Amino acid sequence: MYLADYHTHTQISPDSEAPLAGMVEAACAAGLSELCVTDHCDLLDETGCPARPWDWAPSLEQFQVYSGPLTLRLGLELGMPHLNPGEAGRICALPELDFIIGSVHNFSPAKGGMDFFFAAYPDEAACHAALDDYFSSVEALIGTDYYDVLGHIIYPLRYMPFPISLERWRDRIRGILETVVSKGKGIEVNTYRGRTLGPWLEILTLYHACGGEIVTLGSDAHIPAHVGAGIPQAAELLRAAGFSCVAVYQRRIPHFQPI
Numbered sequence: 001m002y003l004a005d006y007h008t009h010t011q012i013s014p015d016s017e018a019p020l021a022g023m024v025e026a027a028c029a030a031g032l033s034e035l036c037v038t039d040h041c042d043l044l045d046e047t048g049c050p051a052r053p054w055d056w057a058p059s060l061e062q063f064q065v066y067s068g069p070l071t072l073r074l075g076l077e078l079g080m081p082h083l084n085p086g087e088a089g090r091i092c093a094l095p096e097l098d099f100i101i102g103s104v105h106n107f108s109p110a111k112g113g114m115d116f117f118f119a120a121y122p123d124e125a126a127c128h129a130a131l132d133d134y135f136s137s138v139e140a141l142i143g144t145d146y147y148d149v150l151g152h153i154i155y156p157l158r159y160m161p162f163p164i165s166l167e168r169w170r171d172r173i174r175g176i177l178e179t180v181v182s183k184g185k186g187i188e189v190n191t192y193r194g195r196t197l198g199p200w201l202e203i204l205t206l207y208h209a210c211g212g213e214i215v216t217l218g219s220d221a222h223i224p225a226h227v228g229a230g231i232p233q234a235a236e237l238l239r240a241a242g243f244s245c246v247a248v249y250q251r252r253i254p255h256f257q258p259i
Contacts, residue, residue: 002033002034002246002259003032003033003034003217004034004071004246004248005032005035005036005219005227005228005231006034006036007077007217007218007221008218008219009222010023010037012058012062014040015040015222016039018224022224023035024068024070024072025224027228028069032228033257034072036072036098036216036248037063037073037075038077038099040077041054042105043079043080044083046114047114048113048115053087054091056094074098074099075101076091076099077100078092079104079106080141081144082141092145098250099148099249099252100146100252101150102146102151106137107119107130108137127156127162130156131156131166134156135172138153142185147185148185148186148254149186149187149216149247150176151190152188152190154190154199154200157199166199170206173203173206177206177207180207181207181211185214186213187207187212187215188215189218190218190220191233192220193226193229194230194233204237204241205242208241214247215238217235244259245258
């Protein structure tokens, strides 16, 4: 089985202190064949304010010093790119990039722009309202070309204290997946450090039914101990949903490895 973790963060991200060397060592210990570093490049900060211009130099510097047996790719997680097409286009044009995750982390500016992580969810109505806003932003993002795969499509659920069914958004999710497929993009299975696996089978089955073929697997690790967490199980979910390959990227072009 070819195991690749395509969603990881290092000390370049504001919420990680992990050096790249430690993440690579952990990837080797976990039996991974490939690791992609996808440090945060958010166009809104956690409070909803426009983020500072992205400084590419530190990411490139730490990546270029690596040499070893593990296949290492250089990516980034581009947050809310649809809000600033000019900046997003500049970032996506960087020639060294292998891979871009397009993510929605924040409420829309009309709803304050705060990261879903910091929001209060006192009841199911608040959860539903947050998800309504979230999927509206996802629908705006997927119409752009500022991503290779759509990141963690069930992202807000990880912070909600109630078990929320996505059934009421099923038609919207199907529409999102159909658009992703029509644009030649993919989705990721984000295991949330091995904590979120079960909900993905329904998403993957729907994506497969929509003609989807491109799926990456990511742990969302921010420390070495979480690298590869849930990746073997996510590969089994891919198989269960009818997929035979996992996607990996080089210079923004997907390639496929059997699972």
